[in-house]
Amino acid sequence: MSVLNRPRIEAYIGASGSGKGVSVNARLRELTPRRLLIWDPRNEYDAYARAVHSLPELVKAFQKAGAGGVRVRYVPGAALKLDDAFDVVCKLAFNAGELVFVAEELSDVTTASRAPASWRQVITQGRHRALHVLGCAQRPALIDKTFLGNATYIRCFTLRYDDDRRAMAKALDVPQAQVDALETVETEKHTTIRYIERDFRAKVLRTAQIRLAR
Numbered sequence: 001m002s003v004l005n006r007p008r009i010e011a012y013i014g015a016s017g018s019g020k021g022v023s024v025n026a027r028l029r030e031l032t033p034r035r036l037l038i039w040d041p042r043n044e045y046d047a048y049a050r051a052v053h054s055l056p057e058l059v060k061a062f063q064k065a066g067a068g069g070v071r072v073r074y075v076p077g078a079a080l081k082l083d084d085a086f087d088v089v090c091k092l093a094f095n096a097g098e099l100v101f102v103a104e105e106l107s108d109v110t111t112a113s114r115a116p117a118s119w120r121q122v123i124t125q126g127r128h129r130a131l132h133v134l135g136c137a138q139r140p141a142l143i144d145k146t147f148l149g150n151a152t153y154i155r156c157f158t159l160r161y162d163d164d165r166r167a168m169a170k171a172l173d174v175p176q177a178q179v180d181a182l183e184t185v186e187t188e189k190h191t192t193i194r195y196i197e198r199d200f201r202a203k204v205l206r207t208a209q210i211r212l213a214r
C-alpha cells in the first residue's frame with residue numbers, strides 16, 4: 001500500500017443531541033464506502049452496515065471479504081469489557097486496511113491519559129493502511145489527545161462544559177467565544193444545528209448550520 005496515502009481523520013465533537021450523529025450519517029451517505037467498519041455501541045447505524053455481535057464473527061466477515069467489499073458494524077454486547085472489545089476492533093481495522101472506520105463515542109473507551117495502543121496506531125499510522133477515520137465524542141476534554149491532535153477535519157457542535165469548549169477552541173485554533181456561541185435549537189417545526197468546521201487540509205474554517213424538519 002502506498003506510503004503517499006494522506007491521513008484522513010474526521011472528528012465530530014459535541015454534547016448529547018448536538019448533531020454528531022446527523023453529520024456522520026450525512027457523511028456516510030456522501031462517502032458510500034465500499035469497505036466500512038463501524039464501532040457502534042448504541043446500535044444506531046443499521047442503514048449502512050450489517051450488525052455483528054461477536055468478535056469472531058467480525059474477524060470472519062473480513063476474512064471472507066479479503067480485499068473486496070465489506071460493510072459491517074460491531075455492536076458490543078455484555079460478554080467483553082468495552083475497552084477490550086474496542087482494542088480488538090481497532091486492531092482489526094488496522095490490519096484490514098482500505099477502510100472507512102467509524103468510532104462512535106470515544107469517551108466510553110479512551111480517557112485524556114489512556115487509550116488502547118491499537119487506537120493510537122489507527123490514528124498515527126492509519127494513512128499507511130488507507131484508513132479513513134470518523135470519530136465522535138461528547139467530552140473532548142476527557143478523550144485521548146492523539147485523536148484531536150491528528151484530526152485533519154473537525155466539526156464542533158454545542159458543548160455544555162467550559163473545559164470542553166476550551167479544549168475545542170484550542171483544537172480548532174479559534175477564540176473560545178466562537179465555541180461558546182454554538183447551539184442546537186429545537187422548535188416545534190425545526191431543529192437547527194450550529195457548528196464550526198475546520199478542514200486543515202483544504203484550509204477552510206467556517207461556522208454553518210443544518211436545519212432539519214421535526
Ligand SMILES: Nc1ncnc2c1ncn2[C@@H]1O[C@H](COP(=O)(O)OP(=O)(O)OP(=O)(O)O)[C@@H](O)[C@H]1O
Nearest residue numbers: 015016017018019020021022023138191212213214
Ligand atoms: N432524522 C432526523 N430528523 C430530524 N431531526 C433529527 C433526526 N435525527 C436526529 N435529529 C435531531 O437532531 C439533533 C441532533 O441529533 P444527533 O443524533 O446528531 O445527536 P448526537 O450529537 O449524535 O448525540 P449523542 O451523543 O447523544 O448520540 C437532535 O435534536 C435530534 O433530535
Ligand SMILES: [Mg+2]
Nearest residue numbers: 017020021022
Ligand atoms: Mg450520536
